[in-house]
Amino acid sequence: MPLYLIIIPPILLFKIFADMSERHFQFNSFELSGWTIVSVCAVVLALVTIVLLFRYERRLVAPKVGNILIALRVTTLIFILLTFLEPVLTWSFNTEKTGRLVVAVDVSDSMNTQDRHASDLEKLQLARALKMIGNDQINDRLDRWENAYSLKQEPPWVDESETANPEKRAQLGASRKQNLEEIFAEIDKLSRKEIAQKLLLNPANPILEKLQQRGQVDLVLFAGEAVSAEKTTLETGLDQVPDQVHMGLSNLSQALKASTGSSESGASPISGYILLTDGRDNSQLNPVSTAEQLGQMQVPVYPVILGSSHQPKDISVAALDYPQTAFKDDKPLLKARIGTSGYEGQEVRVVLKQNDREVAVKNFKSQGISKLLEFELNSGTLGRQEFKVETNLLPGETRDDNNEKSFAINIVDDKSRVLLVEETARWEFRFLHNALERDKRIELQQVLFEQPYMGLLPQPFFPNQLLIKTQPDNEQLNLEEKTHPFADKDLIIIGDVSPEHLENWEHIQTFVADQGGTLVLLAGKKYLPLAHQSPILNELLPLKNLKVVDWNQGNFKVPPAERGMRLQLTPEGEAEPLFQFDVNPATNRDIWKQLPGHLWFLQGELKPGASVLAYGISPFNAPLDEEKDGVIIQRQYGSGKVIWIGIDSTWRWRYRVGDRYHHRFWGQLARWAARNKASAGNEFVKFSLSKTDIDAGEITTATARWTQEYLNRFPDVKTSVTISKASEPDKVIASFDLNRQKNQPVIHEANLPSLPAGEYQLKLITSPEVAEGKEITTPLFVHEIKTIELGNLTSNPQLLSEMAKSSGGKMLTPGTLDQLLDLLPNLSQETTSQDEISLWDHWLILTLIMGILTVEWAIRKLNGLP
Known part of the structure; x- marks a missing residue:
């Protein structure tokens, strides 16, 4: 029998089956060319063997039996080859689901605003949307009134065709004007939240009911968080809003994430979002990005903007910026942003109070925009100090509940303990030593290995040895009896030290990783870090593959202040207090741009987890690369931080300004390194909060930092936190576990x-207990949040328009809300799904192969073949 007659039938069988059912075959192994070649070669080898066997067997049996045997064997080979190629049968099918609509109503504090300051045009449009005025007979007249208001003109109260009698025209016009003013007065009494309720439930135009006729509607209330609600909640006037909504915040992204959980669990897909909101958003998220993601899933967003776009008459404490903790006798700075709108030219009085006692007063004339004021806070008294910022209440303010805000700072009596280690008294050491030694808030210890010593004094001026007390690794020694060599230090600064004088890097590594200390590595031209071969130092460094970059030759002839590479802060650097030479960000950037440059630095490649705080700007205006040209870099290492400063000339910042910037930078760095001094705990664990004073709904993180030595002995230690009211410390109201990172x-x-x-x-x-009877506690103060949400009471149509555009939707107003039903997509959605059957490992293929081999074996045995 010809071989092609044997091979063709199985292939035709697969092809016919595929053509009959609109299904498609694909061979997965075609993507793996090497596997395909090996499989084909193996089958060809087996085929050659079968042919040779056939030539031998046809001498022993009849030709008919031989043809049957070779046909069965070749068929088996074909099935095996197809199995190697991994054929998969795929097909598509359509399913239809009815989509859902999410109607989200903003219930944040700003939605309680009554827009009495709205223009007459806005009030008329809203009255028509709420069906308080208008019908088919007078709608044309109302259109003319709107047009007049838009042109800032008096509306034509009476049409010329109505009456020619001047007296009747005057009476009719006065009556209509009075009637409209009464309607405007009713509008002034409505808050934005009440307007949203009336738009959805108005019997004359029940939008919510019409939406429910189109399909399933999920009602959501949102502010800082979003919760599901029932229609009855709307009908009660939204007076009872769950606490978890956090009305003091506005987070539009939460509204766009509402109801997605039920969609993922198999419910009908979401077809669109309808937001009734004023567009205020004070979250750290980007709602436009969230809307864009919905648009990619073909889920449009239709915001309905509520509230006036005109600035209301309002004075508010918009925002406060202050340190959570400050050292005693420091000068912590409060930055208060005062919102002023509608009172241009009027005097605004701002008072800073401490324990209800006036400590500072500032007056300014309003210019209609926000004003940033600065106050130095009293830090002479230890402990928690409470303050309040108040503004005077001016006549006609839209709201009178956003004119004050309370806050508190924690004053601690402590010093930053700094160890400065250098090889020789190079310029960087001399000025750095002077800067740190003069600071009363710093306790400085110096080590200078190489210094002139004539033997006239009993010892050199500076210590010339780094004395490290070591203890034997005694398992019987209690943890509390063990001490680390740098346990009393907050900051270690290592300069250009030779490898011979600094070999105990493991103690420095423990200081950073286990004790939460800060290590500053100052680049040196002789030794650090290029001359060191320490693997621990290489691990501590936030960069690798270091090389020298010298800017000294290119512009040596220019004045000293203009030489070399200047530094520019990254956004991360601008946020760190150690880089702030001025409270105004723009002024601070200018100061850094004007600081003298540097003629030499070490350049390297950034390690994972490291972040650039300041990078160098080439004196030749070469293209900038923040990562490549990073000069000041930080990296979290264990519980502490490592800061790399790739220059040896911060002393140049003293040029013509003396101590102003150089001393301030290093003093702020020392305080920054001691930021955990106020943490509760002991030598084994430190317990702290990222913020001890927060507003309701604001996120703060509880952190327990263990020493590595303790964890080595108790690797399965478990930590949790209990929360009690300060007035009832024995009554636990909540608890939560801390998770290992x-x-x-x-x-x-x-x-x-x-x-x-x-x-x-x-x-x-x-667990196990580590406090030994001494409780490890820290206070938390949660404030009522008002001014963040109420600092700006205008509606935000620009944000809502961007959200709508990004998602493929459209921003609507109360007057155009009727267009919603025409804009909504068809809620009946047809989705295409794909299914497949893997044929190569299907049980039927295995059965066919085994069946064919069984028949071949039986024929051989019946004909006397081995």
Whole structure:
């Protein structure tokens, strides 16, 4: 029998089956060319073997039996080859689901605003949308009134065709004007939240009912968070809003994430979002980005803007910026942003109070925009110090509940303990030593290995040895009896030290990783770090593949202040307090641009987890690369931080300004390194909050930092936190577990649950117990949040328009809300799904192969073949 007659039938069988059912075959192994070649070669080899066997067997049996045997064997080979090629049968099918609509109503504090300051045009349009005025007979007249208001003209109250009698025209016009003013007065009494309710439930135009006739509608209330609600909640006037909504915040992204959980669990897909909001958003998220993602899934967003776009008459404490913790006798700075609108030219009085006592007063004339004021806070008294910022209440303000805000800072009596290690008294050491030694808030210890010493004094002026007390690794020694050599230090600064004088890098590594200390590595031209071969130093460094870059030759002839490479801060650097020479960000950038440049620095490649705080700007205006040209770089290492400063000339910042910037930078760095001094705990664990004073709904993180030595002995230690009211410390109202961080196992942390306004005490609970009868607690103060949400009361049509455009929707107004039903997509959605059957490992293929081989074996045995 010809071979092609044997091979063709199985292939035709597959092809016919595929053609009959509109299904498609694909061979997965075609993507793996090497596997395909090996499979084909194996089958060809087996085929050659079968042919040779056939030539031998046809001498022993009849030709008919031989043809049957070879046909069965070749068929088996074909099935095996197809199995190697991994054929998969795929087909598509359509399913139809009815989509859902999410109607989200903004219930944040700004939605309680009554827009009495709205223009007459806005009020007329809103009255028509709420069906308070208008019908088919007078709509044309109302259109003319709107046109007149848009041109800032008096509306034509009476049409010429109505009456020619001047007296009747005057009476009719006065009556209509009075009637409209009464309607405007009713509009002035409505808050934005009440307007949203009336738009949805108005019997004359029940939008919500019409939407429900189109399909399933999910009602959502949102502010800082979003919760599901029922129609009855709307009907009660939205007076009872759940606490978890956090009305003091506005987060439009939460509204766009509402109801997605049920969609993922198999419910009908979401076909669109309808937001009734004023567009205010004070979250850290980007709602436009969220809307764009919905647009990619063909889920449009239709915002309905509520509220006037005109600035209301209002004075508010818009925002406060202040340090959470400050050292005693420092000068912590409060930056208060005062919102002023509608009172141009009027005097605004701002008072800073401490314990209800006036400590500072500032007056300014309003220019209709916000004003940034600065106050130095009193830090002479230890402990928690409470303050309040108040503004005077001016006549006609839209709201009178956003004119004050309270806050507090924690004043601690402590010093930053700094160790400065250098090889020789190079310029960087001399000026750095002077800067740190003069600072009363710094306790400085110096080590200078190489210094002139004539033997006239009993010892050199500076210590010339780094004395490290070591203890034997005694398992019987209690943890509390063990001390680390740098346990009393907050900051270690290592300059250009030779490898011979600094070999104990493991102690420095412990200081950073386990004790949470800060290590500053100052680049040196002789030794550090290029001359060192320490693997620990290489691990601590935030960069690798270092090389020298010299700017000294290119512009040596220019004045000293203009030589070399200047530094520019990254956004991360601008946010760090150690780089702030002025409270105004723009002024601070200008100061850094004007600081003298540097003629030499070490350039390297950034390691994962490291971030550039300041990078160099080439004196030749070469293209900038923040990562490549990073000069000041930080990296979290265990519980602490490593800061790399790739220059040896910060002393040049003193040129013609003396101590102003050089001393301030290093003093701020020393305080920054001691930022955890206020943390509760002991030598084994430190317990702290990222913020001890927060607004209701704001997120803060609880962190427990363990020493590596303790974790080595108790690797399965468990940590949790209990929350009690300060007035009832024995009554636990909430608790939560701290989670071990994968990248930093010495840190256990978690976000606190949402808490209402009040004063709380947080207690660290450990298993096994580590406090030994001494509770590890820290306070938490939660304030009522008003001014962040109420700092700006205007509606934000620009943001809502961008959200609508990004998602493929459209921004609507109350007057154009009727267009919604025409704009909504068809809620009946047809989705295409794909299914497949893997044929190569299907049980039927295995059965066919085994069946063919069984028949071949039986024929051989019946004909006397081996």
